[in-house]
Amino acid sequence: MIRFSLSSIPHPDHLEFSLNGHALNLSAAFQPEWRGSLDRRWLEVKLQEGLPAGENEVRVQLTKKGTEAKGGQGGKMLTSLEFIEYGGHGQ
Numbered sequence: 001m002i003r004f005s006l007s008s009i010p011h012p013d014h015l016e017f018s019l020n021g022h023a024l025n026l027s028a029a030f031q032p033e034w035r036g037s038l039d040r041r042w043l044e045v046k047l048q049e050g051l052p053a054g055e056n057e058v059r060v061q062l063t064k065k066g067t068e069a070k071g072g073q074g075g076k077m078l079t080s081l082e083f084i085e086y087g088g089h090g091q
Contacts (some may be wrong), residue, residue: 001033001044001045001046001047001083001084001085002019002024002044002047002081002082002083002084003043003044003080003081003082003083003084004042004043004078004079004080004081004082005040005041005042005043005078005079005080006040006041006043006076006077006078007038007039007040007041007072007074007076007077007079008038008046008071008072008074008075008076008077009041009062009066009076010034010035010036010038011030011035011036011065011066011069012025012026012027012029012030013063013065013066014061014062014063014065014069014076015058015060015061015062015063015066016061016062016063017045017059017060018058018059018060019047019056019057019058019059020052020056020057021057022034024045026045027087028045028048029043029044029045030043032056038071038072039072040069040079047085048070050085051083051085059060059080060078060081061075
């Protein structure tokens with residue numbers, strides 16, 4: 001699972017988030033009541049396959065819509081990022 005927090009990013013289409021070149025769909029992580037809010041929010045995205053062994057690359061950037069949208073007082077930012085992975089049973 002990836003757990004992260006965002007500030008001043010009110011809609012999932014304002015952010016491109018990819019892991020090892022594969023875009024993650026953030027729509028389900030954005031609660032409907034948060035849409036449009038510039039407040040900080042925490043999101044969780046489950047990774048069905050977990051992380052592959054070795055190095056992994058995360059890429060986070062604003063989309064054109066995100067760049068053009070109004071920001072909050074502190075600006076648009078990724079404020080925290082955490083990967084959580086548990087081993088399988090019996091390992």
